[in-house]
Amino acid sequence: MVAVEMSRMVFVHIHSGGTRNSGPCVGRVESPSAASTPNRPRFDPPPANNQGDVRPRDSLPQRRPQVLRQKARARKHSLQTLIFITATVAVLLLMPQSILVPDDNAVPAAHNLLSLRGMPLGSRLGSTGDPTPSREPTLVGADALPSAQSPSEWVDITAGLLGQPPSRANASAAWDAADGEYLLFGGESSSKVVLGDTWAFKAGSWIQVNTTPSPPARFGAGLAYDPLGPYVVLFGGNNSTGTINDTWAFHVGKWTRLTPSNPPRGRSFPAMQYDPAAGEVIMFGGYIQNNQQSRATWGFDGNWSPPWAGGPGAPPARVGGSMVYDAAPPTQLLMFGGWDPETPHRILLNDTWVFNWSGPPITGSGNWMNFSKIAAPPARYDSAVVFDSSEQKVVLFGGVNVTGVVLRDVWLWNSSHWAQASFPTLPSGRFGAAVAPSPDPGAFPNTTSVPILLFSGSTGNGILANDDWYFGALSVSALPPRATPPVLDQSFKGHVSVFKFGGNSSFYSYAWNHLPAGCSTANTSSISCSPSIPSTYPVSVIVTDASGQSATSLSSNWTVNPLPTIQAFTIAPSPSVVSQQVNVSVTVAGGTGPFAYQFTGLPPGCPTQSKAVLNCYPQAVGTYNVHVVATDSDNRSANGSTFLTVKAATTSTPAIWPYLVEGLIIGASAIVVVAVVRKTLRTRTPRPPREAGLETPGTAGAHGPSDDQPHTEIGSDTSERPQPPPEP
Numbered sequence: 001m002v003a004v005e006m007s008r009m010v011f012v013h014i015h016s017g018g019t020r021n022s023g024p025c026v027g028r029v030e031s032p033s034a035a036s037t038p039n040r041p042r043f044d045p046p047p048a049n050n051q052g053d054v055r056p057r058d059s060l061p062q063r064r065p066q067v068l069r070q071k072a073r074a075r076k077h078s079l080q081t082l083i084f085i086t087a088t089v090a091v092l093l094l095m096p097q098s099i100l101v102p103d104d105n106a107v108p109a110a111h112n113l114l115s116l117r118g119m120p121l122g123s124r125l126g127s128t129g130d131p132t133p134s135r136e137p138t139l140v141g142a143d144a145l146p147s148a149q150s151p152s153e154w155v156d157i158t159a160g161l162l163g164q165p166p167s168r169a170n171a172s173a174a175w176d177a178a179d180g181e182y183l184l185f186g187g188e189s190s191s192k193v194v195l196g197d198t199w200a201f202k203a204g205s206w207i208q209v210n211t212t213p214s215p216p217a218r219f220g221a222g223l224a225y226d227p228l229g230p231y232v233v234l235f236g237g238n239n240s241t242g243t244i245n246d247t248w249a250f251h252v253g254k255w256t257r258l259t260p261s262n263p264p265r266g267r268s269f270p271a272m273q274y275d276p277a278a279g280e281v282i283m284f285g286g287y288i289q290n291n292q293q294s295r296a297t298w299g300f301d302g303n304w305s306p307p308w309a310g311g312p313g314a315p316p317a318r319v320g321g322s323m324v325y326d327a328a329p330p331t332q333l334l335m336f337g338g339w340d341p342e343t344p345h346r347i348l349l350n351d352t353w354v355f356n357w358s359g360p361p362i363t364g365s366g367n368w369m370n371f372s373k374i375a376a377p378p379a380r381y382d383s384a385v386v387f388d389s390s391e392q393k394v395v396l397f398g399g400v401n402v403t404g405v406v407l408r409d410v411w412l413w414n415s416s417h418w419a420q421a422s423f424p425t426l427p428s429g430r431f432g433a434a435v436a437p438s439p440d441p442g443a444f445p446n447t448t449s450v451p452i453l454l455f456s457g458s459t460g461n462g463i464l465a466n467d468d469w470y471f472g473a474l475s476v477s478a479l480p481p482r483a484t485p486p487v488l489d490q491s492f493k494g495h496v497s498v499f500k501f502g503g504n505s506s507f508y509s510y511a512w513n514h515l516p517a518g519c520s521t522a523n524t525s526s527i528s529c530s531p532s533i534p535s536t537y538p539v540s541v542i543v544t545d546a547s548g549q550s551a552t553s554l555s556s557n558w559t560v561n562p563l564p565t566i567q568a569f570t571i572a573p574s575p576s577v578v579s580q581q582v583n584v585s586v587t588v589a590g591g592t593g594p595f596a597y598q599f600t601g602l603p604p605g606c607p608t609q610s611k612a613v614l615n616c617y618p619q620a621v622g623t624y625n626v627h628v629v630a631t632d633s634d635n636r637s638a639n640g641s642t643f644l645t646v647k648a649a650t651t652s653t654p655a656i657w658p659y660l661v662e663g664l665i666i667g668a669s670a671i672v673v674v675a676v677v678r679k680t681l682r683t684r685t686p687r688p689p690r691e692a693g694l695e696t697p698g699t700a701g702a703h704g705p706s707d708d709q710p711h712t713e714i715g716s717d718t719s720e721r722p723q724p725p726p727e728p
Contacts, residue, residue, distance in 0.1 A: 160479040160499020162205040167466040169458035172223035173434035178230040204480040222272030238268035260303040271323035279361025293317040320381035328392040339381040350379035384435040389450040390473040406460040433457025476503025478543040478553040487559040489634040497526035503545030511542040531560040564591025566640030575645035591632035618646040
């Protein structure tokens with residue numbers, strides 16, 4: 001629509017003789033409905049002439065001037081039509097493939113977004129019954145693309161790895177240079193369960209990383225290593241209920257949530273990669289909530305920079321585009337393909353863009369350059385893209401094409417053009433795979449390039465791949481030996497093997513180191529034996545190819561345990577009584593867990609259980625010979641036995657004398673208390689007052705007779721008595 005409207009603008013300009021709109025035409029188109037707006041240039045064809053040119057046959061001589069004018073007008077219209085068609089083609093080839101507002105103000109899409117999670121593979125991505133156009137290049141057809149041969153090859157190394165994450169799609173992966181490991185986070189399971197686990201691939205083994213805190217579960221997040229951090233930065237994604245906009249950093253085995261300024265709005269499936277020239281992690285596009293998307297370019301250097309449009313010819317908005325740093329000269333940040341949900345038919349893209357940074361890192365500015373005029377791979381989204389250091393080329397694999405078919409092709413970018421590559425072995429077609437460099441010399445020794453690791457992804461129809469693929473130059477290499485089982489009992493038969501690849505594969509020789517006692521070395525890739533002495537053995541192997549090139553694997557531990565024995569078997573308390581709880585406990589030394597337990601001879605009320613410790617309540621009197629058999633995972637057993645005595649519960653009459661003594665003590669105490677109370681009350685009772693002049697016997701006044709007064713006994717004749725008054 002945009003190309004047609006611009007062509008019409010050119011046609012109107014030509015038709016009007018250049019007298020109107022002679023300056024450059026600048027405008028933007030925000031939606032297909034903009035064609036009906038008053039300010040939008042429109043092309044109105046000349047009105048039809050229904051009367052003026054038809055004359056009677058007898059007036060033909062007079063028609064010649066009119067016929068000449070009609071022919072001249074027809075030639076003019078033909079020339080205008082030719083110019084119109086030429087302008088249309090030129091605009092289609094030269095202009096950006098869509099025009100959106102060049103900032104992060106998301107433009108609502110003109111349709112309902114077709115979920116990346118639930119897209120029915122094998123069906124068309126466009127509207128039902130409508131053709132689904134593809135933005136494939138028009139200058140050079142796909143059949144004209146050059147082919148390429150690569151010294152690197154694809155190798156399925158799943159069988160040689162120790163451990164494996166659950167299969168998933170739309171996970172995020174990056175090489176963590178600071179920690180020296182391949183980092184994997186999140187994704188979706190085959191049942192659409194959103195995952196939030198973290199895995200590290202290091203030294204040929206997958207190890208789950210359990211940290212607190214950790215980012216919430218999500219899929220379709222942006223993940224890139226920032227060497228200036230130095231850490232792996234995670235942004236956005238979808239948690240099944242909507243997009244999120246948190247920023248996390250992974251460093252030294254731990255996640256830390258960052259709080260940068262000016263964070264972008266939440267989005268999923270952005271294109272995201274570190275650009276050394278800019279000194280920032282660059283992020284473009286992505287799907288925003290409610291059928292919105294962005295064509296803004298963001299930079300992260302610890303804080304999110306304000307978005308910039310990236311020049312007048314910025315890429316159109318996209319979801320699921322692939323971004324990679326092309327380290328080959330002239331070094332550039334490359335972005336390819338994706339899905340443009342803003343278009344009415346959900347067009348898939350096959351455009352190629354290069355981000356050029358000018359000026360000093362962080363403070364300079366960047367511009368996008370469109371390389372879409374060159375031949376390119378077919379349109380696709382959610383493909384795996386990574387830089388191959390051995391070839392100094394970008395490698396593009398898989399994805400989903402415009403008809404919903406899962407792709408299995410490989411393309412190489414050599415800084416200026418694409419070329420399809422052929423390989424004798426390829427992973428199954430897939431999209432949403434996790435891919436990143438894995439330059440771990442422990443996992444891939446003696447390699448002449450930086451290996452690439454591709455993990456899992458969706459093969460279509462809800463089926464997930466559960467494999468690991470190595471891509472790189474195939475010098476001879478050996479993964480750490482894999483012992484089966486990795487822990488076993490002495491004299492139990494096991495085997496150890498090595499996974500090798502690369503080099504001159506017509507012949508390999510093997511030299512094993514540190515095998516367990518009882519295992520003889522042999523010039524084979526796998527050894528079966530029965531270790532005889534318990535210990536932990538660091539087994540390694542040297543693999544030599546037919547050309548004499550060798551690779552020494554990392555060691556892996558093979559643990560041999562002694563045979564199991566019963567170290568302790570107790571039942572307490574013993575003797576016990578009926579209905580009293582007893583504890584049964586077994587301790588095993590040696591062997592290889594887990595263990596199974598079988599008890600016999602327990603009293604009624606104590607059922608046997610496969611547990612090392614059990615509690616029960618005997619319900620019958622007797623002496624019981626209890627026996628236990630403990631069996632380990634290698635089916636080696638140990639036996640033990642002990643006795644349990646159960647007595648009847650007795651009911652005797654309690655003794656009376658303690659209660660009598662207690663009663664006597666209480667009674668005596670009561671008597672003493674009563675006596676003390678009565679005495680206290682008696683001493684506090686007041687005496688009646690005495691009459692004046694009377695003295696009690698043996699007293700004189702209040703204090704008895706004084707020593708200087710004569711003492712007179714009561715009743716003596718000489719005692720003082722009252723005398724009547726004298727007579728007058």
